[in-house]
Amino acid sequence: MNQVSGKKLKVALLGCGVVGSQVVRLLREQADDLAARVGAPLELAGVAVRRLGRARDVDVDPALLTTDAEALVTRDDVDIVVEVIGGIEPARSLILAAMRSGKSVVTANKALLAEDGATIHAAARDGGADLYFEAAVAGAIPLIRPLRESLAGDHVHRVLGIVNGTTNYILDKMDSSGASFSDALEEAQALGYAEADPTADVEGFDAAAKAAILAGIAFHSRVTAADVYREGITEITAADVASAKAMGYVIKLLAICARSEDGRSFGVRVHPAMIPRDHPLAGVREAYNAVFVEAESAGRLMFYGAGAGGAPTASAVLGDIVAVARNRVSGARGPEESTYADLAVHPVGETVTRYHVSLDVADKPGVLARVADMFAKQDVSIQTVRQEGLGADAQLVLVTHRATDAALSATIEGLRELDIVRDVVSVMRVEGEDAS
Secondary structure (H helix, E strand, C coil): CCCCCCCCEEEEEECCCHHHHHHHHHHHHCHHHHHHHHCCCEEEEEEECCCCCCCCCCCCCHHHEECCHHHHHCCCCCCEEEECCCCCCCHHHHHHHHHHCCCEEEECCHHHHHHHHHHHHHHHHHHCCCEECHHHCCCCCCCHHHHHHHCCCCCEEEEEEECCHHHHHHHHHHHHHCCCHHHHHHHHHHCCCCCCCCHHHHCCHHHHHHHHHHHHHHHCCCCCHHHCEECCCCCCCHHHHHHHHHCCEEEEEEEEEEECCCCCEEEEEEEEEEEECCCHHHHCCCCEEEEEEEECCCEEEEEEEECCCHHHHHHHHHHHHHHHHHHHHHCCCCCCCCCCCCCEECCHHHCEEEEEEEEEEECCCCHHHHHHHHHHHCCCCEEEEEEEEECCEEEEEEEECCEEHHHHHHHHHHHHCCCCEEEEEEEEEECCCCCC
16 A cells, blocks of 8 residues: 655645545545555635536535636645646636646546647646546447557557437337337437437537547547547437347447548548347446457457546546656656547548438339449448338338448438439447458
């Protein structure tokens, strides 16, 4: 066990909501163990909040509360600043002020890191400060540190996973009960898994921010949220889910970061996709997260656990606090941003995958041939076709072999112009298979 020194390390906390209150609780309840792990006691120096009199999930000494966050993060006696308020501002200004004052920072702010990570990392480097952000992606799941440190000597080819608990809960309920999107969303909100305004989750913004962070670390290149191709789940219907189930698939919102075959670029995308029901990600239920990392030497690694929630996220924050505090005690520095590879982010049109396409068509001879011809014109090969009669119309469900996204888009545009096609009901990518 480390010998505990007399000098205390003081921690300033920005935010005392769902996550912040749990950080306060863990710092208090685990004080002796944390001191032994770090080699010095950790003391809460202050907690910045918006409203002093607001009821909180944890008792905080009123003398520690302040509404002057900037004064708190620049105090001479503060060693570590923990930011769990979220959003871009004032979080960015406060983090930068802290780092300019030589404070190391622990943050859970995926939106800020995905939008302006370059500025934050530069400030850490210039201020000689550590920047740790394990809690920014996948809650309690240790993912950032393995990518930054454990796999630093390996060559990562792909990161694939479920990184948003809200959307996974909704899609899981749609699959297990046949519920509509709106009904599943309402249930998620009632249970506290979805916000009153769920836009960031259901439209894929949250997952896109996390994908940008993961891709940047995995491929040693700078990535922002603007580089991520994004689709949400609001257009997923109960019929889509039922169709997937009938073919042995389940629909998940996936974050996919993958190198090109020549290794000179990579793609980053977030979108719903069908995966086989025997794929490990298909068994990730309710609000849980899971991420696959595929590396040249390490092979396939899977990280699974609670992706959100106050206590799980606070656990990741505490892990970062311990790491930063140990560095302070020993005079060491944590890992800096690695962007040496500087690879290009290729457009989604260059992505190669498989597709599931559902069409409403006229039920008459020659229809299938004309539809197949449109696919052939774009060099998109069809693997399977299922047809169901609907009176004067029919529904065609086609699954393709691997093709580029650009070729598929051109195919869909061509299908929309055919007089025999009543409607392109849905287009969805198929992942998790090696079929060609």
